[in-house]
Amino acid sequence: MTQFSDSESTKGFVTKLFVLVTALLVLAAGTAAFLIVHVFDRDLSPELDKKAAAIGRSVARQVAFAAEHGIPFEKLYGVEAFLDQVMRGNADIASIELADAAGRVRYAAGRKDTAAVDTDLLELPIDADGTNIGTVRVRISQAYLERELSGILYDVLIVLLVALLIAMELLLVVMAVSLFKPIEGISVVLERASYGDFRFRLPVDSHDEIGRLAEVYNSLARRLNEMFRQLVDDAEEVRLGQIDASIVRQVEGVVSRLTERFNFAQGKLLETFRPVSAHAVRAPLFVFIFAEEMSRPFLPIYIRELYTPIAGMSMQTAIGLPIAAFMLTIAVVTPIVGAVADRYGPRTMFLIGAVPSIIGYVGSAFAGGLFDLIGWRVLSGAGYAIVYLACQGYIAQNSLPESRAQGMAMFMGAVFAAGVCGPALGGILADQIGMRSTFVVSGGLCVAAALALIWLLPADAIEPEEGLRRVKLSDFRVVLTSPGFSALVVFIAIPNKVALTGFLFFLAPLFLDQLGNTSSETGRVMMIYGACTALLTPLAARFADSVRGHRHIVTVGCGLAGLGLLPILLQPSTALLVVGVLFFGIGHAMSIAPQLALVPESCPQACAELGHTTVLGVFRILERLGSVIGPFVASLLIGIGGPVVATAGMGALVLAGAILFGLYHLARPGSRAVVLEGRSP
Template identity: 35%
Template sequence: MTLDHTRPLFIRLLLLAFIVLVPPVGLLAHGALGEFARGLVPEMDKKAETVGRDLASSIERAIGYGIPLDKLQGMDEFFAPVLAANREIRYLAVTDRDNRILFINGAMPELLTPYFSVTDFEGGGSRKSLIGDFVNLAQPLMSKGVVVGHVQVGLDQDYVQSRLMEIAVDIGVMTLCSLLVSVEILLFIVTFNVIGPIRAVSTVMDRVRRGDFGYTCGVISDDEVGRFVHGFNGAIRHVDGLFRRLEAYMDEIKTAHFDKTVVGRVMDIEARVRFLFRFSRTGQPEVINEHQATDIRLPLFLFVFAEEMSRSFMPLFIRDLYTPSTGLDQEMAIALPIAVFMFFIAAVSPSAAMISARKGSRRVFLIGLLPATVGFFMSGLADNVFDLTLWRSLTAIGYALVTMACQSYIAQAAQRESRAQGLGVYVGAVLTASICGTGIGGVLAERVGYRATFVLAAALSVVAGLLIYRLMDAAQPKAEPLSPRKREFLALLRNWRFFALVTFAAIPSKIALTGFFFFLVPLTLLQTPGYDLGDIARIMMMYPISVVLLSPLAARLADKMGWKAGLVAVGGLIGGFGLLLPVLSGDFNVLGVSIALLGVSHGLSASPQLAIIPDICWTECRNMGQTNVLAFLRLAERVGSVIGPFLAAAFIPIYGISGAVIALGAVVLGMSVVFALLSFAYGSGPHIEAELAE
């Protein structure tokens, strides 16, 4: 069975959007980058010359007070802020008349001395020369009209290329995000305005084929498809009107005609018509609205997009809010809002699912948007860690209500045999929103700041609410949820296979997600030289991309090979190994590979974790319902989501940020090894009942 029936359409729309969007963007970017490169080099020279003159002016003023050039003090501290503020300047140095280096910051003297000793810097004004990998601009130092030395400003020759590469990557990321957003919008338009109405027409036509004229299609659009449906509904109403006229005529004959033979024949005709055809008793055909899982996809995408916008910078934002007066260590203070957010999602989700089933998804979605939107907006105005924790908990309550409302809507809109396809709609929307939100959120935070990004997230959630209010049927059918008893949950935990799956597979994966990916990755990358917010967002995008690419393959392998426990075990081992990769390679610049491996891990294990439940919990699924067993699995694994940030924060004071990554990886890998060993005893198929019968 196909996991998501919208996947073929999604791929076609993706190809269409790619053809329409990418070539013109590529051509424009190529031309713009060429112009940028031609204009940047002279601007860099002007900037270096200006910096050299400013530094030379300050040094000349000191010399003018009678301080010898080689006796100046604090030159490293004098150069440091200039280098920090200008990434393209690699070093600053002062040389005497014989080109001997007196002071230097940013490069080793041994590297430049051979070049300075053979270079002629004499002459008026600045002198530009190529020295190894640097472009050197020498600004003369004057004392009483005599050159006593030079200020040397060294530019990185590769800076222009590196900047062009960064801009190209930014353009690529934004193009990818724009592509996915465009496809989501196109997919929604096509399914809501074309596929949905046509499916409704198909349903009504099938009834008409069987002689049932008591239904029409509920379509409100006025486009070509809408006009076709209105015409189709008009034909059904016309037939209904003809039936009413025929019925009135037959009633008139039965009432007024004196010949009983004629009356009998009319009654026979009436009985035959009523046997072959069915019409609405009220004279007003009932309206059929075709509910689809894809109806909810775009609002869900926008809402998750809004939440994921803060993913790449949340720990950095919390760190900026931190003050020692909070009474917490900095690491614990950073972990607190993240862990509390996860805790409230776990605590509210079960109740949210029951409320959605009883009250209707549309109402619960709109109710959940209120705390979520307020939480987004107020998070941007938070003054301290505790303020942010409060507003993030409010956001978490809204997030739980909204996501549970979406899952409930999908479960009710999809037929029983297509529940897996509906799940694919939900997972697809969440993953594409994660890719786009992480990438665009990091770029926005770098350009407009953390707080403005939260405000934009609040605006996006409002747009999602408007879509739900405008497009979702208020009279959506409700369903009473099954409420298992506590003893049934305890029986579920007594199933050692389920307990092992939760404890040694599901929980470690969430520890790695929240402790490593959400908490440690932004902190680690920001302290790595050369990384800024945009770089962090781009690198963090590797996780959802890996999950998107691997999840369909893992689902197929699980169905075809039946090796579900093995895939879960392999995924856990890959994730633990990925976290230990920096120490194994001796280079923390491979953290991006660790993130990708974590995505591979979760992509391989997420679908098999769900697919294995009917095999290892056959009796429990029969007694409690498979949906409730899966819901309990998701609830239990969120224990790892809460533990992860606190565990990482506890490791930082002991081992440092880099060591915390390794320690967390050791925990995840150790628990995954335990599950891998236990998985050999899982077997295959619904075997629990057979064991209980022994």
């Protein structure tokens, strides 16, 4: 059309916009963080000085007491053990020294800090019977203050990352709704007009450049249609005044020749052309998934706080119940809702799904016990399944078959981005405002997601559609007769989902808490998984496609995911757990997309009989079984050998699955031929 719709020009403009926004957000948050840390340093140091003074006074009094009872300063017994004891309970103190009247250090405990130490040295005289016998020197730990301040810096970095991702999501939506979608409309309508089709007008939703352009075009189209209608009226007048049939035919011929070449509106009103954009659901979906992801780092801890002993059930199993109930609800609700979703359309379904989610989160915030919480999580799970389906359905409806993969990538992009930000921010909020309040925030975010959808997706923009074929019980029999499919499900899909919910959602937060980590720190660790999947999944998918090695990538990826969880056996530490989550994330990022690509390849006959979508639906349902049993498997393993054995056990399960999957394909000499055959159209 014009240079504006040229993709290179648009890309350049979008890149400039994103670079500008990113740079300024980073600079702004960086400046704010620097100034905040400076203010904290200024204000917290005097408080530490006061504490050091209290400690110094106490030590001086004890030494003076001994001296007043006749024990010489240099012959005091057990002073260093006493100072060590004082040090142990006060992490903010770096060292305590006792110097005699001549300034020689006689007793000391703790360590000498780095260069900045001297600025934080507090000296107090030791007076016995009115005479100075020495000095107490208390040094404040710079490391303690730095630790406190570094916590703030980590929080700032997380907030910055979250803000950037949210900014990008919002910009994408604003650009899609305010720029790309209208431009697409203009492009289509002007192109049609170029071929003589003047039936359409453009929507004027704003009074900006696009709105004004639309108004001008609408005037043009309206005038052309008016000219046409005037002609038709004149022709009709002439025709009615004639009794000669040949002249009537001549008049009709003139008009019909014109309408053969050009299309004009039939009535007085022009039809409004309103293109739909797949981006319309991206931001609401992002916010909705974000709300759920926020509870990941602290949910098991929250459940543990609500736990009261239940006869015949261990605490670990009880903690797993709400997590499993959530997953089970998703597994059960998905096929049920799938059958009716298309009748109501994605917009209505999203809004219906948001209701139980909001109630579920607010209910979770005020849960009085374990069973209350299970009920609320079931509601949240139902809402989650409905909203997820609604968005997936919307993308499928509003993307052409050739661009459906891009649509799904956009959909998954929102899910992954939420997976990166949600746990991190949720952990920080749980630490600062409490776990219950964080659930309320999740509820608020669901409300925001619903409002965003109402704004972005007008009710008249989409039509309910006829549904696709739904999964039936008999489909499972057809699909599971394929050994390749069964191997994929049993060795790869189920073990990995067991580990995802069992390890990442259930075990990791509890284990990290046991190792002394705060919810913020747990959130940061869990963010690693989200970051790996968000960054590496597209790269791994592209690589697997280019080398046509889905099977190998899946085997290696799952092997890595399992292997990374084994080193915890060496020593239960946060560092090794971080390594585990990192490998788990990398492994899953490598295998998620190739796994899906393997589904049709592993059962070409079933695909031919039932269609790819149904086979994929069966795969998803079977995979979710793993999600449901994951927390129970983890709690069983914790009961056997504690969190270390449970973590390693999860790793061993995934690793064993990967090895068996690899061996299965090695043992089937014809498998490659089948794979390539399955790939052909």
